[in-house]
Amino acid sequence: MSDPIYLDYNATTPHDPAVISAMRPFLETHFGNPSSGHVYGQFTQDAVKTAREQVARLLNCSPNEVIFTSGGTEANNFAIKGLAFARSDLGNHIVTTQIEHPAVMEVCAWLETQGFEVTYLPVDETGRIDVGELEAALLPETILISVMHANNEVGTLQPIEEIAALAQRHEIAFHTDAAQSIGKVGVDVRALGVDLLTVAGHKLYGPKGVGVLFVHNDIILEKFIHGAGHEMGWRAGTENVLEVVGLGTACEIIADDLEKHAAHLNGLRDRLENTLLNGVSDIRVNGHAEHRLPNTLSVSFKGLDAEDILAEISDDVAASAVAACHSGEVRVSHVLAAMKVPLEWARGTLRLSVGRFTTGEEIDRAGDVIVKAVEKLKVGREV
Incomplete structure (x- = not known):
């Protein structure tokens, strides 16, 4: 594997x-x-x-x-x-x-x-x-x-x-x-x-x-x-x-290579963002639409727990959650709290960040994996 x-x-x-x-x-x-x-x-x-x-x-x-x-x-x-x-x-x-x-x-x-x-x-x-x-x-x-x-x-x-x-x-x-x-x-x-x-x-x-x-x-x-x-x-x-x-x-x-590198990051980030926005309902992107890093995608899935998503995709994708559950209490990141992201969104937030060695093929595969995982968890939640 x-x-x-x-x-x-x-x-x-x-x-x-x-x-x-x-x-x-x-x-x-x-x-x-x-x-x-x-x-x-x-x-x-x-x-x-x-x-x-x-x-x-x-x-x-x-x-x-x-x-x-x-x-x-x-x-x-x-x-x-x-x-x-x-x-x-x-x-x-x-x-x-x-x-x-x-x-x-x-x-x-x-x-x-x-x-x-x-x-x-x-x-x-x-x-x-x-x-x-x-x-x-x-x-x-x-x-x-x-x-x-x-x-x-x-x-x-x-x-x-x-x-x-x-x-x-x-x-x-x-x-x-x-x-x-x-x-x-x-x-x-x-x-x-x-x-x-x-x-x-x-x-x-x-x-x-x-x-x-x-x-x-x-x-x-x-x-x-x-x-x-x-x-x-x-x-x-x-x-x-x-x-x-x-x-x-x-x-x-x-x-020596910042401009080329930034363009590479921006293209991959946008490609992943579009895949998720087109593949999942009840999704929001966090942060500024224009004034943001070219490699960073903070995305929230309404009503889901980020840790559940990460567990579902762990064999295929390594990413980060920005909310954690301790003793049954969900602790939302201080950043999302300051931005007043509602809890039902904040608890389902992933940080996806691409880099110099990320490929377009990887982005397409990761996007598909995340979409399928989210849809699976949403179905399970509704049962």
């Missing part, structure tokens, strides 16, 4: 073969510590430098604005905590949204226990914030705005350029979590106007356990990992050369 069709690229991506090839020598041969002055250290130091330049090229920033981290979660922690404590003498208020990833939501919740105040902005039914409501939420004590670039569940893109312009007018730092958008849409930090931006390696065909925090040259953060002066003094700890090299290569691939 063949492996299930993988439609969970928003959870993680497989390594690109070129990434594996670039990493292999650093697993087998090049073991030197980048901080060492001898030839072994110099070789790995040069490799880290090249990777930093590759990331900077993709983001359109200076290499000295690229800080390597252990992943997107650490980058978000560093950005939000680091900025909050660095500017605590100026204020204690942070603005974010109700649909952020837990790597932002939980950081903000922890900061509330440390004396900071956080405003969680609502979103409309498409998952977008109102920039006017954001401006109205600003206080003299506001020191940071953190709004994700793209939502990981429904794919909705936020008006980052407008938010950045607002933040600049009010002299407030602006952070965006771009873990889901890198590699799917253009992410140019100069064009976006952000001060801080998060990248996660495993979301863009690179390795797990490595990420990046872009820090604009004008921004100062309070360090929270102390030790030697690695990463230009920002983050202590010997660089994970193997994975840094992999991330750099992944960024180089994206920089």
Whole structure:
């Protein structure tokens, strides 16, 4: 039996073969510590430098604005905590949204226990914030705005350029979590106007356990990992050369081929969406019709449980549910709740995300499998 069709690229991506090839020598041969002055250290130091330049090229920033981290979660922690404590003498208020990833939501919740105040902005039914409501939420004590670039569940893109312009007018730092958008849409930090931006390696065909925090040259953060002066003094700890090299290569691939890749994703996503819309009744697509990632399809089936659908298709399709049942109680994702998706729809929501290695044949087969599974479950419900 063949492996299930993988439609969970928003959870993680497989390594690109070129990434594996670039990493292999650093697993087998090049073991030197980048901080060492001898030839072994110099070789790995040069490799880290090249990777930093590759990331900077993709983001359109200076290499000295690229800080390597252990992943997107650490980058978000560093950005939000680091900025909050660095500017605590100026204020204690942070603005974010109700649909952020837990790597932002939980950081903000922890900061509330440390004396900071956080405003969680609502979103409309498409998952977008109102920039006017954001401006109205600003206080003299506001020191940071953190709004994700793209939502990981429904794919909705936020008006980052407008938010950045607002933040600049009010002299407030602006952070965006771009873990889901890198590699799917253009992410140019100069064009976006952000001060801080998060990248996660495993979301863009690179390795797990490595990420990046872009820090604009004008921004100062309070360090929270102390030790030697690695990463230009920002983050202590010997660089994970193997994975840094992999991330750099992944960024180089994206920089060279983003437009073609995005078109591929968009075509497959639309093909799957049309199959489901034409094959199933009582179905709705969640998120913004225009401002959304090209690879992400959040779809709800009225009156069904997503876990039942996933169980029915598990031999053929690997996807994600965004609602879970614990002790008989259905817990709907905070994203769908914020978008006010009714429970009878929300509990039957699947996230289907395509990627670089998805084929049209796989999409057609997956669509047929999902349609048949949904129809079978609907018949069973009516009996």
